[in-house]
Amino acid sequence: MERSWTPRAGAGGEPVGNGTSALAISNLAVTYGRVAAVHDVSFEVAEGDCVALIGPNGNGKSSIVMGIAGLVHRHGKVAIFGRPAPANDVSFMPRHGFTLVPERRQLYPQLSVADNIVLGCYSRIRSLRRARASEAHRQALELFPELSKRMAQKAGTLSGGEQQMVAIARGLAADPRILAVDEPCLGLAETVSRRVYEALRRIHEAGRTLLIVEESPTRALQLATRQIEVRNGVVVRA
Amino acid sequence: MKLGNLIISGIVTGSIYASFAACVALWYRVSNILNLAVGDFAMIGALGVDNLVRVHHWKLAPAIAVMLAAVVVFGYLYDRIVLRLAQDGRTRQEGIVVTFFFTFALSFFIEGIAELLYGTDVHAAPAVWSGQSLSLGGGLHIDRAGVLVVAFAAVVGIALALVLRGTLQGKAIEACGENFFGARIVGIDNRKYRRLLFIVSAVLACVFGILESPITGYTYNSGAAISLTGFIAAAYAGFQKPGKAVVAGLGIGILEALLGGYVSANYADTILYALLAAAVLIRPSAMGLDVVLE
Numbered sequence: 001m002e003r004s005w006t007p008r009a010g011a012g013g014e015p016v017g018n019g020t021s022a023l024a025i026s027n028l029a030v031t032y033g034r035v036a037a038v039h040d041v042s043f044e045v046a047e048g049d050c051v052a053l054i055g056p057n058g059n060g061k062s063s064i065v066m067g068i069a070g071l072v073h074r075h076g077k078v079a080i081f082g083r084p085a086p087a088n089d090v091s092f093m094p095r096h097g098f099t100l101v102p103e104r105r106q107l108y109p110q111l112s113v114a115d116n117i118v119l120g121c122y123s124r125i126r127s128l129r130r131a132r133a134s135e136a137h138r139q140a141l142e143l144f145p146e147l148s149k150r151m152a153q154k155a156g157t158l159s160g161g162e163q164q165m166v167a168i169a170r171g172l173a174a175d176p177r178i179l180a181v182d183e184p185c186l187g188l189a190e191t192v193s194r195r196v197y198e199a200l201r202r203i204h205e206a207g208r209t210l211l212i213v214e215e216s217p218t219r220a221l222q223l224a225t226r227q228i229e230v231r232n233g234v235v236v237r238a
Numbered sequence: 239m240k241l242g243n244l245i246i247s248g249i250v251t252g253s254i255y256a257s258f259a260a261c262v263a264l265w266y267r268v269s270n271i272l273n274l275a276v277g278d279f280a281m282i283g284a285l286g287v288d289n290l291v292r293v294h295h296w297k298l299a300p301a302i303a304v305m306l307a308a309v310v311v312f313g314y315l316y317d318r319i320v321l322r323l324a325q326d327g328r329t330r331q332e333g334i335v336v337t338f339f340f341t342f343a344l345s346f347f348i349e350g351i352a353e354l355l356y357g358t359d360v361h362a363a364p365a366v367w368s369g370q371s372l373s374l375g376g377g378l379h380i381d382r383a384g385v386l387v388v389a390f391a392a393v394v395g396i397a398l399a400l401v402l403r404g405t406l407q408g409k410a411i412e413a414c415g416e417n418f419f420g421a422r423i424v425g426i427d428n429r430k431y432r433r434l435l436f437i438v439s440a441v442l443a444c445v446f447g448i449l450e451s452p453i454t455g456y457t458y459n460s461g462a463a464i465s466l467t468g469f470i471a472a473a474y475a476g477f478q479k480p481g482k483a484v485v486a487g488l489g490i491g492i493l494e495a496l497l498g499g500y501v502s503a504n505y506a507d508t509i510l511y512a513l514l515a516a517a518v519l520i521r522p523s524a525m526g527l528d529v530v531l532e
Contacts, residue, residue, distance in 0.1 A: 071422055091425035099424075106420035108413045115409050123425030128406040170424065 021082065022047040022178050022209045023068070023098070028076035030060070030067040030233075037063040038233045041076070045178070050210040052224035054217040060233035061213045062103050065180045069093050069100045080178070094123035097177035103186060103213075105167040109156025113147060116155045116166050120173030136175035143199055144169055161192030168199060179203060180211040185219065197223065242378045244499040245492060250384035250453070252491020253391035257446045258468025259475065259483035260398060261439035266477040267415035269325070269432045274341045277464030278348035279309055279440040280447025284456045285356040287363040287448050298364055302448060309444045313437035316344065321436070326429055345461060352458035362451035383452040390449055394442060395484045402480065411435070470514065490514070 023045040030038035038060040045051050053061050067074035070090050078085040080096045093099075099120070107116050117140060121131035131137060141147065144165040150158060155166055164184060171179055181200065185193035197219055204210045204223065214220040221227060229237040261276045283305050290301035324340055367382040374380060402408035413421040414428040421428050447456065447464075454460075471490055475482030490510065498506035 069423070071419070090422040091427055094425040102419075102423055106417055106423055108416035108420055110416055111409070111412055115412075118406070119409055119413050119424050119426075122406060122410055126406055128404065128409070131406055174424065 020047040021045075022049070022080070023211070024077075024079040024082075025064075025068060026077045028064065028067055028074060028078065030063040030072055030074050032072070036233065038067060038074075041230070041233075041235050043228055043235060043238050045209060045211060047081075047177070047209055048207060049226055050204045050212065050224045052217055052220040052227040053211060053213045053230060054220065054227055055215070055230035055236075057215050059231050061215075061230050062182050063233070064230065065100055065182055065211065065213055066102070068180070069098065071100070091123050094174050094176070097175075099171040099174040099176035099179055101167045101171040101179065101181040101184065103182040105163050107155040107163055107166055107170075110154055112152050113155050113158070113166055114151040117141065117147075117169045117173050120170035121175075123174055131173075134173075134175070137173045140169040140172035143172065143202065159192075161188050161195065164188060164192070164196055165199070168196070168203075172203065176208065178209040178211065180213070182213040183215065184212065185214075193219065240499060242376065244495045246374070246378060246380050246384070248492030248495030249488065250380070250387055250491070251495060252488035253388045254446065254450055254464075254487075255467045255471045255491050256484040256487025257387075257391045257394060258443060258464055259471030259487040260394065260480040261443050262465075262468045262472040263475055263477055263480040263483040264398065264411075265432075265435050265439045266472065267480070268411050268428060268435050269321075270415070270418075271321075271341060272338060272469065272472075272477065273436070273439060274338065274465050274469065275345040275348060275461070276439060276443045276468055277466070278345050278352075278461030279443035280450070280464055281456045281458070281461040282348055282352055283309065283444030283447040284363045284451035285352055285361055285458070288361040288451070289356055291364050292361070298366070302363075302366075305448070306441055306444055309440050310437055313440040314433065317433040317436050320344075321432065322429070325432070345465065349459055349461060352461075356458060358458060360455040360457045362455045363448045365452040366449060381453055383449060386449045387446065387453070390445065391484070395481070398480050398484075470511075473518075474514070 021044050025044070026042045028038060028041040029036065041060075041064055053064065055061050063072060066072045067076075068078050068085075070078075070085065070087060070093055074087055078087075078093075080093060080098050083096055085092050085096070108119070111119075118128065118131050118137060120140065121134055121137055125131040125134060147162065147165055147169065150162065155163060158166065168179075168181065168184070171181075184196050184200065188196065200210060200212065201223055210223070212220045212224060217227065227237070228235055258276055258280070262273050265271065265273045265276075286305040286308070287298070287301045290296040290304065291298055296304075320340060365383055367386055369382055371379040371381050372385065400408075402412060410421065410426045411431055413424070413426060414431055418428060467490070468487070471487035472483045474486035474490075477483075493513070494506055494510050497509050501509060
């Protein structure tokens with residue numbers, strides 16, 4: 001799908017959900033061995049929404065998004081645009097339009113910035129040449145022009161803010177319809193955090209559904225159209 | 239002339255080391271497990287083909303095909319049964335146990351099978367390209383098996399470099415080695431690559447064993463020594479870079495041949511490993527070992 005970072009016509013810069021269910025979570029539970037981090041969580045996210053998943057640290061927010069992405073052991077049902085997602089297939093969610101930008105970025109530090117970003121295309125394109133030429137890859141780079149001089153540099157040598165930009169660009173290279181961003185400003189300076197949120201705002205205005213996980217909700221709630229509060233692994237407010 | 243022949247001999251030996259080093263480094267890249275059984279796949283390939291041809295009177299081509307198929311099936315089953323339990327279960331095993339002992343045990347297992355099936359004598363697969371040594375002029379000679387070993391090592395080295403540098407799958411393999419969790423986030427199924435590369439490295443080792451055994455001959459316990467040379471060369475590339483491992487393997491082979499020719503044939507290995515140990519102590523970062531130790 002061809003997209004640009006220009007706000008959609010008539011959206012007024014603040015797109016809201018169109019009612020179509022983008023993500024439906026029911027009775028989600030996430031366990032690590034015998035430790036249950038998430039219990040019986042259910043919620044829906046409409047296409048075009050920007051949802052803030054908020055709550056104190058260690059209360060299961062990250063486990064919820066990792067459970068949705070199929071990265072941790074989970075029970076319950078996850079459906080993306082009506083399609084049920086299998087629990088043990090890590091490629092299913094990115095292939096069907098859900099991409100996670102994880103907490104602490106999880107980049108490949110010894111690979112170049114260019115390689116980190118192009119690997120975001122992996123779930124939908126298997127040719128390096130086509131991945132580099134893809135519209136989503138081009139737009140991911142376009143969103144962060146400050147990375148253009150760093151493309152050959154190893155990702156591990158970048159500053160925290162630049163690494164966050166690479167992580168978001170890698171997520172966008174997958175051409176997601178839903179982008180989940182876990183603690184996007186963790187450890188970043190105020191000015192860098194503003195830059196990251198500016199990028200998230202543009203991503204949302206371009207029509208993508210956003211799920212933002214934040215411990216301190218002030219900034220997320222300025223962008224979010226809805227909030228879901230998680231405490232002790234359960235949703236207390238949706 | 240002596241120097242030239244020593245270098246040729248060193249290149250052949252170095253190609254063998256390089257190939258096994260590439261196999262070790264390639265799989266370590268994606269699984270973080272050191273394949274200490276890679277030499278045993280070479281040994282079982284050579285002895286298996288020898289047994290089928292010499293004892294059961296098979297033709298060479300079907301014997302090779304059957305051994306390669308057997309290695310593929312075994313590699314697949316080992317991944318599905320053993321490695322899957324160790325790495326993919328709900329209680330994922332990590333650290334030195336997985337890094338070393340799973341394939342160390344596999345090495346003993348294959349050795350035991352080989353001793354049972356093929357006995358303890360030295361054997362070699364029939365030469366794929368038989369005949370006298372080739373003369374390169376100026377008194378320089380090279381075994382035909384040596385030519386095949388060097389050619390195959392070059393083809394494998396170039397193919398690996400092209401795949402790792404020029405394809406998205408190659409970059410996915412690198413990503414698996416860099417960050418297991420980060421690779422899964424973009425949808426890379428590292429289990430699939432772990433299985434695929436275990437089978438590929440086992441098959442490559444098997445082919446090298448078949449090609450190389452006419453030069454050195456193998457017995458049931460030759461695999462450990464081969465794995466060790468591959469392990470050392472891969473160590474000099476920090477276990478991370480198959481390309482560097484190939485260069486290190488070639489370098490070790492040539493150095494070993496020169497030491498054997500000019501210093502002492504009996505003590506060539508001892509001197510070589512003393513030099514390598516000294517190099518590691520002096521500059522671990524240059525060898526990439528700091529990464530491994532970290």
